[in-house]
Amino acid sequence: MKPIAISAVHQFHETNKAIFSEIDGWMVPNRYAEIKDELEIVERFVGINDVSSKxxxxxxxxxxxxxxxxxxxxxxxxxxxxxxxxxxxxxxxxxxxxxxxxxxxxxxxxxxxxxxxxxxxxxxxxxxITSGLTGIRLVGPKAKDIISAISSFDIRDKMFPNMSVAQISVMHQHAYLLRLDIVGKVCYEIYVGREIGLYIWNQIIALGNSMGIAPIGNQIIKQIITDGAKA
Structure with a gap:
C-alpha cells in the first residue's frame, strides 16, 4: 500500500472531524461542514485552509x-x-x-x-522543501485582521497588493507570506517550518475566534474558483 503523507496540522483536522480525500499522495481535508456554511465563512468572516500539500x-x-x-x-x-x-x-x-x-x-x-x-x-x-513547510491559507474579509494580529508586517494594499510575496516574522518565527486573492476574495498564504506548523495554526485559530474564523476544506476553494470562472 502506498504511504499517504499528512501535514503537521492533521491532528487538528481529525479532532474537528474533517472529511478527507487523497490528493497526489496526501491526505487533505475536503470539508468540515456543509458547503453553504463554509461559503458563509469566507463571505463574511475568514476561513483557514491547510495547503501544506503544495x-x-x-x-x-x-x-x-x-x-x-x-x-x-x-x-x-x-x-x-x-x-x-x-x-x-x-x-x-x-x-x-x-x-x-x-x-x-x-x-x-x-x-x-x-x-x-x-x-x-x-x-x-x-x-x-515540500515536507519541511506547513502551508496555511486565510481567505475572507477578516483575513487582513488575522495577519495584522500575528505580524507587524505592513499589509496595506498600497504596500502589499494582490500577487505579492515577502519573508516576514510570524510570532517571532520566519515565514513566507503571499497574497493571492481568489476571485476577488482577499486571500493570504503563510508558510512556516513544519515543526511549528500546528502551533502557528492553533494560535491563529485562538486569535481569530473573535473574528469568526473557522476551518474550511479544499472543496469550497474549488467551488469558488469554478463559480468565478463561470461568472
Missing part, C-alpha cells in the same frame, strides 16, 4: 524566469515579484515568487515535479 521548491538562479520561460509561459504577474506560469508541455500552472535577486520560491501541485528534470538538466540549484 509542492514547494527553492531555486537559486538570477535568471530563473528566463530559464523557466523556455518550457513555460507567463500567464500573469506583478512587477516580476509573483508570476503565474503555465507549462507549455503539460498545461499545469504554478506560482513563481521572487524572494531575493537570485532566490525564488515555486509553489504548485504534484505536476510541478515534471519540470524538475528540465531544471536539473540546466544545472540550476534547487531544494525541494
Amino acid at each position: 509542492v514547494k521548491l527553492i531555486i537559486h538562479d538570477e535568471d530563473a524566469v528566463g530559464v523557466l520561460s523556455e518550457y513555460c509561459e507567463i500567464v500573469s504577474g506583478n512587477n516580476c515579484k509573483v508570476m503565474i506560469m503555465k507549462s507549455s508541455d503539460y498545461g499545469f500552472e504554478f506560482i513563481l515568487n521572487k524572494l531575493t535577486s537570485n532566490q525564488w520560491l515555486i509553489l504548485g501541485d504534484q505536476h510541478l515535479k515534471k519540470i524538475l528534470i528540465q531544471i536539473e538538466k540546466k544545472g540550476i540549484p534547487f531544494v525541494n
